[in-house]
Amino acid sequence: MALLYVDYRVRQRDHLIRLVKAMVSRLNLRAVLRMTLESAVEMLYGSVGLIALRREGDLFTFAATYGIPPAVAESFRPMLEGLSYREGRLHIPPELMEEVARETGLLLRQMVALPLLVEGNLLGVIFVFRPHSARFTPDDEAILAVFADYAAIAVYNARLYEAVDAERMRLNALLEVSADGIMILGPDLRIERFNAAFAALTGWPAAEARGRPYDEVVVWARRSAPQTLRHLVAEGWPPDHPSLYVEGDLRRRNGSLVGVGITYAPLLTRRGKLMNIIAVARDISHFREADKLKETFISIVSHELKTPVAIIRGYAETLLRPEARRDEALTEEMLSAIVEETDRLARLVDDLLDASRLQAGGIPLKEIGEVDLAAIVRRVVERYRLQTDRHTIVLDLPADFPIIRGDARRLEQVFDNLLSNAIKYSPRGGTIVVRGEVHPAEVRLSVSDEGVGIPLEEQDNIFQRFYRVESPETRAVAGTGLGLYLTRAIVQAHGGRIWVKSAPGKGSTFTVALPLQTDLALRGGQSAKKPPPITSSPR
Numbered sequence: 001m002a003l004l005y006v007d008y009r010v011r012q013r014d015h016l017i018r019l020v021k022a023m024v025s026r027l028n029l030r031a032v033l034r035m036t037l038e039s040a041v042e043m044l045y046g047s048v049g050l051i052a053l054r055r056e057g058d059l060f061t062f063a064a065t066y067g068i069p070p071a072v073a074e075s076f077r078p079m080l081e082g083l084s085y086r087e088g089r090l091h092i093p094p095e096l097m098e099e100v101a102r103e104t105g106l107l108l109r110q111m112v113a114l115p116l117l118v119e120g121n122l123l124g125v126i127f128v129f130r131p132h133s134a135r136f137t138p139d140d141e142a143i144l145a146v147f148a149d150y151a152a153i154a155v156y157n158a159r160l161y162e163a164v165d166a167e168r169m170r171l172n173a174l175l176e177v178s179a180d181g182i183m184i185l186g187p188d189l190r191i192e193r194f195n196a197a198f199a200a201l202t203g204w205p206a207a208e209a210r211g212r213p214y215d216e217v218v219v220w221a222r223r224s225a226p227q228t229l230r231h232l233v234a235e236g237w238p239p240d241h242p243s244l245y246v247e248g249d250l251r252r253r254n255g256s257l258v259g260v261g262i263t264y265a266p267l268l269t270r271r272g273k274l275m276n277i278i279a280v281a282r283d284i285s286h287f288r289e290a291d292k293l294k295e296t297f298i299s300i301v302s303h304e305l306k307t308p309v310a311i312i313r314g315y316a317e318t319l320l321r322p323e324a325r326r327d328e329a330l331t332e333e334m335l336s337a338i339v340e341e342t343d344r345l346a347r348l349v350d351d352l353l354d355a356s357r358l359q360a361g362g363i364p365l366k367e368i369g370e371v372d373l374a375a376i377v378r379r380v381v382e383r384y385r386l387q388t389d390r391h392t393i394v395l396d397l398p399a400d401f402p403i404i405r406g407d408a409r410r411l412e413q414v415f416d417n418l419l420s421n422a423i424k425y426s427p428r429g430g431t432i433v434v435r436g437e438v439h440p441a442e443v444r445l446s447v448s449d450e451g452v453g454i455p456l457e458e459q460d461n462i463f464q465r466f467y468r469v470e471s472p473e474t475r476a477v478a479g480t481g482l483g484l485y486l487t488r489a490i491v492q493a494h495g496g497r498i499w500v501k502s503a504p505g506k507g508s509t510f511t512v513a514l515p516l517q518t519d520l521a522l523r524g525g526q527s528a529k530k531p532p533p534i535t536s537s538p539r
């Protein structure tokens with residue numbers, strides 16, 4: 001008997017070792033459960049066994065069977081539906097077993113069933129059936145309890161693993177869709193994770209960045225914080241320093257620079273050891289641009305305000321002195337200079353208001369009606385002829401120049417700007433040609449000068465807000481950089497286009513194309529009544 005008992009213990013030990021091995025070698029859950037069930041049935045001298053797992057609610061699924069032909073497995077379901085579990089004890093009415101035996105034709109005489117429990121939660125049930133009438137003893141139950149524990153741990157681990165996996169997938173998705181660059185560093189400051197946004201920001205593909213020391217990838221051309229991440233980590237990340245923010249120009253892999261702000265935050269273990277560093281990077285170039293624009297705005301506006309105000313004040317002061325007023329011609333000259341400078345100030349204010357309106361949504365076209373472009377251009381040309389004797393202004397318009405639909409005051413502003421620029425930017429004088437052409441669907445008006453010209457790479461920029469070309473020839477010329485910005489907006493509001501052809505030293509030609517037929521009620525958005533369609537009505 002003693003020998004038999006020893007043999008039994010050895011067999012039990014062998015089974016348990018096999019199970020532990022299966023569990024640590026990460027066999028899948030079904031394989032571990034099958035092995036557990038096999039061992040339990042064998043150890044308890046059974047013939048049939050079943051492990052059922054509880055899913056949502058009280059729904060059970062068969063996870064492993066032993067000695068049950070698949071075709072009859074479903075016949076065991078009433079036992080699962082009929083079982084009750086309370087405070088660690090399972091109860092299954094014995095007649096249910098008899099029913100199953102009848103239905104399946106299996107020899108089921110004795111039954112033992114134990115709950116699979118983890119922290120008091122019922123994860124499933126393990127059953128062992130005997131084909132003979134020897135009852136299961138408390139010892140048998142104790143042995144089965146060990147197997148039940150193994151099975152419960154295996155299920156628990158698998159579910160934990162599933163949950164961790166789902167969490168990891170969620171985290172991955174979050175990392176990848178984030179518009180901010182996210183990088184995770186190891187305690188050795190090598191890159192462990194690197195998302196798509198970080199790759200786009202630095203120009204380093206994630207696969208190449210991974211494994212490198214972070215400062216091979218994050219290379220600053222200029223940085224705000226004197227303290228580097230390496231210093232901070234070497235000092236053991238002082239607790240009064242929850243994160244490190246560094247801002248500056250990052251040198252991308254291709255050598256170009258980008259304005260970036262990076263926040264580094266430490267991830268510590270419960271014991272305070274540095275586990276990871278999470279770095280979040282944000283492209284701050286548009287903030288910088290906004291700042292620069294603000295500075296440009298202030299400097300341009302203050303400069304443009306100062307000059308007329310100084311002139312007006314100087315003349316007014318002179319005119320206050322009675323002796324200065326004795327010379328009538330001089331008085332008149334000073335008064336007209338005051339009027340001129342006041343107009344300039346008013347124009348500046350108008351341009352600024354227009355620019356801010358444009359930012360807010362578009363240039364409103366107020367009075368839409370029939371516009372005689374030829375008359376407008378003639379008027380503007382005459383005005384400027386009076387203002388300059390260094391330039392010859394030639395007007396070349398075909399007879400019968402068409403009438404178009406639009407806002408006459410705004411269109412006059414367009415040609416006023418173009419002519420004013422042609423004069424301003426040809427300081428040595430020369431010929432300015434204003435030419436009109438009629439095309440099947442549009443009219444084109446161009447203003448050509450023989451002035452300083454515009455480098456090719458600046459030709460797009462000059463239509464931007466506050467943009468002025470920096471060059472020795474243009475530095476002395478007054479301006480706000482708003483003229484062409486507004487001009488283009490007005491032309492576009494009329495459904496037209498504007499472009500420039502120019503070469504430095506060779507002069508420039510600005511061309512405005514305006515459609516002959518356009519539905520301006522939609523574009524201008526200001527006139528309540530929809531204007532009748534206009535065809536080219538020659539004059």
Ligand code: ADP
Nearest residue numbers: 421422425453462468469479480481482483484
């Ligand atoms: P502003 O003349 O007030 O500076 P604009 O928006 O009218 O502003 O023009 C923007 C820039 O484009 C100017 O500063 C100038 O450098 C350039 N520019 C415009 N017109 C001409 C031109 N006809 N010839 C040369 N450069 C020009």
